[in-house]
Amino acid sequence: MEHNGIAPGQDGAPAGNSGTSIPAPRHLPGHIAAALAGAGGPTDSAGQPWQGRSLAGDDGKIHNFEDDDGTADAGYLAAVSALRNGTGDEATVIASLATARVFIPIIAQLAEESEGDDGLVSDKQADMALVMLKAADGRTAMPAFTSAQALASWHPEARPVAVYAARAALSAVSEQAELLVLDPGSEVTFVVRRPGLWALAQQQTWVPSYLDGEVAGTIAEAAAAFPAVRNIGLLPGAGVATTTANGETMPGGGAGPELQVVLYLEDGLDAAAVQDLVAGLQASWSRNVLFGERVDSIEIKLRRAVQ
Incomplete structure (x- = not known):
């Protein structure tokens, strides 16, 4: 199975594949x-x-x-x-x-x-x-x-x-x-x-979502309901990096997406099955309060699970 980018990324995934970065719910704690x-x-x-x-x-x-x-x-x-x-x-x-x-x-x-007597507006x-x-x-x-x-x-x-x-x-x-x-x-x-x-x-310590163990646990828990997902990887998203005024790439300070979720899927899934799986995961993540507070936006990458 070829890897398909649900959101365009840096590995050549085509932007034409459906799906965009997922904004987390924005209600205030x-x-x-x-x-x-x-x-x-x-x-x-x-x-x-x-x-x-x-x-x-x-x-x-x-x-x-x-x-x-x-x-x-x-x-x-x-x-x-x-x-x-x-x-x-x-x-x-x-x-x-x-x-x-x-x-x-x-x-x-x-x-x-x-307006003054002279007709001028001040x-x-x-x-x-x-x-x-x-x-x-x-x-x-x-x-x-x-x-x-x-x-x-x-x-x-x-x-x-x-x-x-x-x-x-x-x-x-x-x-x-x-x-x-x-x-x-x-x-x-x-x-x-x-x-x-x-x-x-809140004057609390911030941990990036791609290094947050609780975020990883939430994502894995939702994925457990989908047997076709054999493994998951969390990486910094393409939007983490930013460019300085002199063209230097800086590994932080970008506007997002800041989290890349790599799904390793079993072989043999057709396009409809993949789309249903991804939609189901997105719906599950969007309902999770912790995910909504700690994840700004994500991009999803699909990979073939190693047999």
Whole structure:
């Protein structure tokens, strides 16, 4: 049996074969929903509203971060450097954000106009609004910047609001964003996908789904109902890697899919049987709460089981 890619991947699987990456259910866990109930919405790490605030003092320091000079967190930079040179991983990068300060951009948004005696229209009232992005797959993403300079280069008119990354993650969830995009437009752009975003918002340790033993157990348990599945392998998906501005491939920080599920099937199955099997597995996984919380999106590869 030739291997067929249910979702296009890097091994030459044709994109014409049916099936796409599977988004996991997006309902919020109760503990996140409870945290959001007291979080208010777009506020800073001290719980103060962002709207209408003066964000930089006369000394150039950032309010609420008294000794902040606006440069990137050293721990984050070290984690990204290790990822790039092959001595680190993306889990370490996200772990470094647990204590890191980031900058969230907000921009003036016209709320009301007025017309003067001369007939000219002027701004009467303007609100400050969070900036949101649309990812290539249509999902909402919140941009965040590790340094004030990176934010200014991306949007010179945006105001930098200093918050802890965990607080930014919680605000992203409250805005129904599924991705946190760090330093868009910079040399290294790192995407925190939904499971990592939720873990950061809860200040919990994030484990990539392709290394998560409980995720593996959930997938195997569902596959046990299908005798034609002889074995299963979990690997990083094609969307884990990302490309830096200078063309370097970095093994982490991509937007997904982050999990590749390899199904080793018995020989002799026709196309209809394969499609029914895959559809049944997808339905089972989508109903599992743990799978929904810890898996952002997947791609499925089919292989012939070794006899």
